[in-house]
Amino acid sequence: MRSNLIVCLVASVFLTSPVKADVTVIKVAHIIVDASKPVLGAGIIVVRDGKIIAVGNTMPALKPNEPVKTIDLGSRTAMPGFIDSHVHLSSDPGTPWYMESVLSDPYQTAIGTKNALLTVKAGFTTVRDVGSQADVGFALRDAINNGVIVGPRMLSSGPAISIIGGHGDTSGFRREVNDALSAGNHNTCTGADQCAARVREAARAGADVIKITATGGVLSSQSRGLDQHFTDAELRSIVSTATTLGLKVAAHAHGARGIESAARAGVASIEHGTFADDAALKVMKVNGTYMVPTLMASTGLNDRVGKGIYLPQVEAKARAALAIWGKALAKASQMGIPIAFGTDSGVFEHGRNGEEFALMVSKGGMSPRAAIASATTVAAKLLGLDREIGTLEVGKSADIVAVDADPLADIHTLEHPAFVMARGSIIVTP
Ligand SMILES: [Zn+2]
Structure with a gap:
């Protein structure tokens, strides 16, 4: 009984734990880096150990044999969490x-x-x-x-x-x-x-x-x-x-x-x-x-x-x-x-x-x-956290949301994000 309970607890911890790879490359059609700036076109957001290490079109140099997970978000728009x-x-x-x-x-x-x-x-x-x-x-x-x-x-x-x-x-x-x-x-x-x-x-x-x-x-x-x-x-x-x-x-x-x-x-x-x-x-x-x-x-x-x-x-x-x-x-x-x-x-x-x-x-x-x-x-x-969050910039926390439509044209799209990453961990994936 007791060991069953432990097995159940362990299983549920794994089920709810976010997926984490060493490096994650997110491909997406539109990127809102900063709400006050023009939206970037198709590009990548690269994440390592919970932090953003690249945004744009250039893949950064990785360590030899570093595991990479790629997520293709297609025509969606990515933006800061x-x-x-x-x-x-x-x-x-x-x-x-x-x-x-x-x-x-x-x-x-x-x-x-x-x-x-x-x-x-x-x-x-x-x-x-x-x-x-x-x-x-x-x-x-x-x-x-x-x-x-x-x-x-x-x-x-x-x-x-x-x-x-x-x-x-x-x-x-x-x-x-x-x-x-x-x-x-x-x-x-x-x-x-x-x-x-x-x-x-x-x-x-x-x-x-x-x-x-x-x-x-x-x-x-x-x-x-x-x-x-x-x-x-x-x-x-x-x-x-x-x-x-x-x-x-x-x-x-x-x-x-x-x-x-x-x-x-x-x-x-x-x-x-x-x-x-x-x-x-x-x-x-x-x-x-x-x-x-x-x-x-x-x-x-x-x-x-x-x-x-x-x-x-x-x-x-x-x-x-x-x-x-x-x-x-x-x-x-x-x-x-x-x-x-x-x-x-x-x-x-x-x-x-x-x-x-x-x-x-x-x-x-x-x-x-x-x-x-x-x-x-x-x-x-x-909140006094502007050095850590609020924009998608190198060095900031990998807090990333992606939505199906253009949020500047359809604000309701923000109510149902298709992708959510919090501090590098994937919470929602399409
Ligand atoms: Zn209140």
């Missing part, structure tokens, strides 16, 4: 609000393992997870990095930091139940000093980025509005403390004044930015703040409103957000605010991340080229 700057791998959509307090952390890690594979198969070779329970996000990140599970390169914030009773704190239960569930959590703060301490604790626990909920949130059972939650002094303290630790701050923010105050305090990105008005966008523009629009989150809401899934206060917030879907992104992109691709997967089904591209075009008024840049070069910069 996609980056999703806003995911929640350990959450699934439609889960009743109280379940985060029922499901154990190991169970949520199992959910995240499933979703990591779905995400990388969809062409997303890098993600930034901006909110998980306890150490779940860090465990997933480390398991992927160590090759224990298959998934995208992952940055994790761990649990988001919020105000007491805000989006991210335990709420919705009787006082003593809230208190019991919050015991041992270190993700709420009051006052500049305590907020600085929370940032340092997150850094100590292994956070790659500090995630704060600068305003109320649509899906939490709190009903304290969608506007500014932290004080200006708390925001400044969070940003300056994170900066001393070499960390950026990603601020969940829906309401205009919450967006404005977070941007003024110097956060690197506004996540969602739903109700951003001209004044808020001006402050973002002046401060070089990125917007991570997460239009797919509204698809998740749209699929579920009116079905008795959400609490009444959540239903009201969801309808308000849906009423102005994409409006803030359209204004922000017109103003030249950097837009980093992010979806909020977990609010909708993981693996549908690529549907954000078409929404950025149809609702956000962006060009297909700008939408692709947002998921490659721009997001790479926001």
